[in-house]
Amino acid sequence: MTYSIVGFSGNITRPSRTRQLVDHLVLSIAERGSAQRRLFDIEDIGPSLGAARNVGQLDQSGQDVLLQIKSADLLVVGSPTYKGSYTGLFKHFFDLIEPDALLGKPVLLAATGGGQRHSLMIEHQLRPLFGFFQALTLPTGVYASAKDFREGGPVSSELHDRSRQAVEEALRLLPRSFADASIAAE
Secondary structure: OOEEEEEEEOOOOOOOHHHHHHHHHHHHHHOOOOEEEEEEEHHHHOOOHHHOOOHHHOOHHHHHHHHHHHHOOEEEEEEEOEOOEOOHHHHHHHHOOOOOOOOOOEEEEEEEEOOHHHOOHHHHHHHHHHHHOOOEEOOOOEEEEHHHEEOOEEOOHHHHHHHHHHHHHHHHHOOHHHHHHHHHHO
16 A cells, blocks of 8 residues: 655745755655655645635645645645744645644644754744644654755754654654555665
């Protein structure tokens, strides 16, 4: 059986460190078992997002992204930190999702920022947002600052250690057959 892992980056530009971090985490989980992986960001939702007041007002690309997020077995969600919080369009997108759509869904939280002073954004902004949805947020969130990246990818040992810890937590939450395939692959 194949499981679905969906990554979503709240960054409004490409390329971005946030998308690289989310992609790194999604790939790290997917490599450990049989999983389909998809990666989206705000750009993939399309131009209708800003004016949408409900899901029906999203264009087809936005509705497709929303369907992938709602049907995923595991989400990896990240946002850059702007003034101590996630981006406005990121929040607006999640405002369009029904309150029970992510009930019990495992979510690995990630964020990026210019420096360490933003590292609590996961705990003070992202975790409460997904708590509202009653999603199952993993205990370990992954925060990365500019110093953790070089030449388009994560490089710091601290970031790799934290990522590895979060990936292990994610694997324990996936259905047993996925976790068994992961163990057999080691």
